[in-house]
Amino acid sequence: MSVENPASDNDCDSGKVNGNKNEHVNGIHNGYSSSEKHKSSHKSSSKDKHRDKDRDRDHKSSSKHSSSSNRDKDKDRHSSSKNHSSSHKSSSKDKERDRDRDKHKEKDRSDKEKDRSDKEKDRHRSDKDRHRDKDKSDREKHKSNDGEKKSSSSKENSSSTKDKEHKSKDRDKERDEKERHKSDKDRHRSDKDKHSSSKDKHSSSKLKDKHNSEKHEKIKIEPDFDDYSTKQGPSLEIEVEIKPEVKEEIDDGYGGANTTVSSCDYSMSQFKDEPLSELPPDEESPSEGEEDIPLLERMASKKRAASESEEETPLLQRKKSKKKPKKEIYDDDDEEEEAPSKKKKKAEKRKSNKSIKTEADENPSPIKRKKKDEEEPEVWKWWEESKKEDGTKWHFLEHKGPLFAPAYEPLPDTVKFRYDGKVVKLSQDSEEVAGFYARMLDHDYTTKSTFNNNFFGDWRKVMTHEETKLIKDLSKCDFKEMQAYFQSLSEKNKNRTKEEKAALKAKNEEIQKEYGFCIIDGHKEKIGNFRIEPPGLFRGRGEHPKMGMLKRRVMPEDVLINCSKDSKIPKPPAGHKWKEVRHDNTVTWLASWTENVQSQAKYVMLNPSSKLKGEKDWQKYETARHLHKSIDKIRDTYRADWKAKEMRVRQRAVALYFIDRLALRAGNEKDDDQADTVGCCSLRVEHIELHKEKDGKEYVVVFDFLGKDSIRYYNEVPVEKRVFKNLEIFMEHKKGSDDLFDRLNTQTLNEHLKDLMPGLTAKVFRTYNASITLQKQLEELTDPDASIPEKILAYNRANRAVAILCNHQRAVPKGHSKSMEALKEKIQTKRDQVDEAEADYRDATKAAKRGSVKEKLACDKKKKALERLKEQLKKLELQETDRDENKTIALGTSKLNYLDPRISVSWCKKHGVPIEKIYNKTQRDKFRWAIDMAGPDYVF
DNA sequence: GACTTGACTTGTATCCAGGGGG
DNA sequence: CCCCCTGGATACAAGTCAAGTC
Incomplete structure (x- = not known):
């Protein structure tokens, strides 16, 4: 059994990295179309566990039949491997063509190009597939429109040097249009292609120097297991074959032996005495004297001082003189490393010119100008205060209420809508909704029949009686003029003059000032989303059954306001009233309403830089750090549970293993009116394949499913034998559409986790493994003597390792x-x-x-x-x-949500990397607590 | 129901080539 | 030759809102 070290094992291509989102979604969708049929059956089965028990027994007697669908898939794969090898060949031809002085490097580059063009090819294919999904009449309607645009844009995308490939691509496309069935295979092939090209990368990279070899390998991350497996050593070799009789004994009661990890008592306050680093000069909070001044006055005085005159309050002077030095250091750094020689000179000159100009314009001193640019209103060092333990989130809360979407502006009379060729003047409401659709004509959504049907249904609901009588067929509607009008509008917006832009900006700032802040416990804090979502068409992701439905305009009468009793209660817009004003200080939202498509509550909440959010975030990482302390015991526990008598316990243990090792999400049950996506607990049999041996590795589990946001998760994971055997048992006598873990759901899993450690839930593993991976990778990849850009590359690589672990993908x-x-x-x-x-x-x-x-x-x-x-x-x-x-990997999500910022901060401090190189302004705001708190010696 | 996570879209700043003027 | 300006391309940040978790 080999368990990979997150850092050292780079040679296993996990496949999931390679894809771009579109092809995944599409490929999977089609590949799984059969599962759609089973969906309802699966869902009921997961709810009715008792029946499952019985069924399990019944199935035991019935023979092996498990999944014909599996076999089909295998077939597909076989056939696809042929294609795979051919793509291989062509890629090596590509290589031959390349001649450069650095042969190895160039080789790799060409591989990448091939890789890329393959992906583009596949994406085009997927576009076509989408077309196919549409019903015929729609196709007639939109084909000329969408299809042409897409193909032309695709041409732009690929490089001119690849004409040959291009032609063949086009040919492919045509063929695809004709041969529906083939496309499924193609999609499989595209996956294989990706594998092959990354293998190419791998083999050629061996030849390179260390640096370059790292460069092209995909990193396989499996957190923190290496030392573990060695610890576990011999005990793992014991193999328990579960015989039918034994299985009979497996009991479903809840009395299973739980090895409870001694719970650690922890609280935020415990960590307060950790060494606090020195405050970076530009992150300091108001001095003591400042704290005495009422907040708003302070703000106002600062603004005044900054913009008006040379005469500053002593307080401001203090702040500035403190802040300046660091900024300068960073600036200097930047220039030294980034703009040598001529360019440097130029840049400097430009800079000085600019500053002279602006200074002359508005500000007498350069220091002032800088100050004004990045003026930080106030830093509330909430992390140095003690936390409320009573569950209340605030004592005082005052705000202006949400900002509503602007009222609908009817189209000018010159813009016509036509039905069946004839001009029809729509009523205002139906015109507005028609406009939503017209704006989206270019989008893939309008090629999907679900979207069109939902839209048309909802549109008809807002039509007048006459309109419904007339307009009965969406394909006869002509929105082109409307679309052109909206396009011209946005064109106009883009071409606004400087003055117009400035005016607009000023106006927005005004709004931001008025609605964008609240006062909470004596501090002014930024609100995250003070605008109420405007009406539009619901854009569900993946194959969402409700896509295209109308998202109604939210009125004040729909809105709940939350604020403190003694605050100035926000006024509803004239002629309206709020649905309710409440004063609930156990929640953090300022306003909420229920959205009509999914009947979900929406909230107005604070910005991530706020205390309320920051504190929660901090707590999250503290919980993860606690998990670090108990992780060995927890792993022991679930390993032991692989041998448990109860099926329930075994399933839980295997699921937990996946969650821990692969950073899978928990996987709550979903309703039928949502896209069919899964997480760990909701995995179905059709989502995994077991291979006793695959590519020279033993006991490989292949995961292939759609996760959150319908992002495909594909991973081939060698697992321990016992896990493998257990999975075989779990899958016995089940259909592809049956739940893999039929005795498990997220509630019971989390209850169990809570017993192991207070505050522990499934998602903590994700946070924990992400953060620990970052820390390890940073340690490993950072060369203390390297230049700053090299260090940054190392950081990005570490970050990328995490993003791959968490399967954070993005479209190229x-x-x-x-x-x-x-x-x-x-x-x-x-x-x-x-x-x-x-x-x-x-x-x-x-x-x-x-x-x-x-x-x-x-x-x-x-x-x-x-x-x-x-x-x-x-x-x-x-x-x-x-x-x-980075092209297919999104770093932002993990950086923002999974990586303990203190790891990054301490790394920066330790290696002399300016924090600005790692975190942009918003991120610095969000992680102010960490920047303040963590010193170079912080350890997760 | 409340809150976090997440990809995508939109907006904005920055870079850079190229042309005109001193 | 240098500088400045401009417009277009590009990269990055901010905002949006859907989709998860608990």
Whole structure:
């Protein structure tokens, strides 16, 4: 049994990294279409566990039949492997074509290109597939519109140098249009292709120097298991075959032996005495004197001081003089590393010119200007205060209420809507809703029949009686003029003059000032979303059954207001009243309403930089750190439970193993009126495949399912034998649409976890494993002597490792290939420059050897120039690597939600990396507590 | 019901090439 | 030759709102 070390094991391509979202969603959707049929059966089965028990027994007698669908899948895979090998060949042909001085590197690059173009190809295919899903009449209606646009945009996307591939792609597309069935295979192939190309990457990367070899490998992350498995050593070898008789004995009662990990008593206050780092100069909070001044006055006085005059309050002076130094240090750093030579000069000049100009315009001193730009209203160091333990979230809360969407502006009379070729003047309400659809004509959504049907149904509900009598067929509706009108509007918006833009900005700031803040316990804090969602069409993700339904306009009469009794209660818009005003200080929301499509509550809440959010966040990481302390025991427990008598306990233990090792989400049950996505507990038999041996590895489980947001999760995981055997048992006598863990749900799992450690739930494992992975990776990847850009690359790599672990994917950014090409060109020119400089330097040294002082000086100069160029080249190459590795991986989510910011902060402090390089402004605001708190020695 | 997580869209700042003027 | 300005491309930040967890 091999369990990979998150850091060292880079050679296993996990596949999931490679895909782009669209193809995944689509591929899976089609591949699983049969599961749609089973869906209802599965759902009822998961609810009725008792019946399942009986069924289990019944099934035992019936023979093996498990899944014909599995077999089908296998077939698909076989056939796809042929395609796979052919793609292999062509990619090596590509390689041959490439000639460059750095052969290995170039090889890799071409592989990547191939990889990329494959993906684009697949994406095009998926687009076509979507078309197919549409009913015929719709297709007639939109084909000319959407189809053409898509194909033309796809042409733009791919590079001109790949005409050949292009043609074949187009041919592929045509073929696809004709041959429906083939497309399924293609999609499988696309997956295989991805595997193959990453394998290519892998083999060629071996040849490279260390740096480059790291560069192209996909990292497989499996948190923190290496040392564990060694610890567990021998006990793992014991194999228990569960015989039928034994199975009979398996009991379903709740009396199973739970090994309870001694619970650790913990609270936030416990961590207060951890070493606090020195405050970065620009993050400081108001001084004591300042605290005495009422908040609003303070704010006002600061603003005044900053914008008006030279005369400052002593307080402000203090702040500024403290803040300035650090900023300057960073700025200097930046320039030194980023803008050497001419560019540097230019940049500096530009900068100074700019600042002179603006200063002359509005501010007498450069310090002031800087100050004003990044003025921080106030830093409330809530983390230094003691936490309320009574469950109340605030004592005082005052705000202005939410901001409603602007009223509908009817279309000008010149913009016509046509039905069946004839102009129809719509009533205002139906015109508004028609407008929602018209705006989306270019979007894939309008090619989906679910979307169209839902929209049309809801649209008809707002139509007048006459309109419903006339408009009966969506395909006869012509929204083109409306669409063109909206496009021209947005065009106009883009082309606004400077003045208009400034005016608009000022107006928005005004609104932000009025509605964007609240006062909570004496502090002014930013509100996260003070705007009420405007009406529109519901855009569910994946195959959401409700997509296209009308999201109604929210009125004050729908809105609950929450604030304190003694505050100024917000006034509803004129002529309206609130649904209710309440004063509930056990919750954090300021306003809420119920959205009509899914009947879910929506809330107005505070910004992540607020105390309320920050405290919660901090607590989350503390819980995760506690898990770190108990993780060994917990792992022992669930390993022991793999042998438990009760099926329920076994399932729980295996599920927990997946959650821990693969950072899967818990997987709550879902209703039928939501997209069919799963997490760990809701996995169905059809979502995994068991292979006793696969690619030279033993006991491989292949996961393939749609997770949150219908993002595909694909992973091939070698597991321990006992897990494998258990899975075989869980799957026995079940259909593909049956729950894999039929004796388990998230509630019982979390109850169990709570027993193991207070506050522990399934998602804590995700946080824990993400954070611990980051810490380990950082330790491993950071070279203390490296330059700052190299360190940043290391950080991004560590971050990426986490993102891969958590399966955070993104669509390849538009124009990625184009920008990569531009970058490559830039690198090439830089290389040439380096060559030239090298030659120059060689000549100069020769001259210097026999020459005079003057020549020696010249030689030195050449040397420096050469070094500078080399550094620039290196930086560009790093950028290239970073960008390419990131194309399908989203780093933001993990950074924002899973990584204990103190790890990053301490890393920055330890390695002298400016925190700005890791966190942008919003992120710094959100993690202010961590930036303040964590020193270079912080350990998760 | 309350709150976090998450991908996507929209808005904005920055970079950069190219042209005109001093 | 240098500087400035401009517009377009691009990258990044902010905002949005759906979809999870508990």
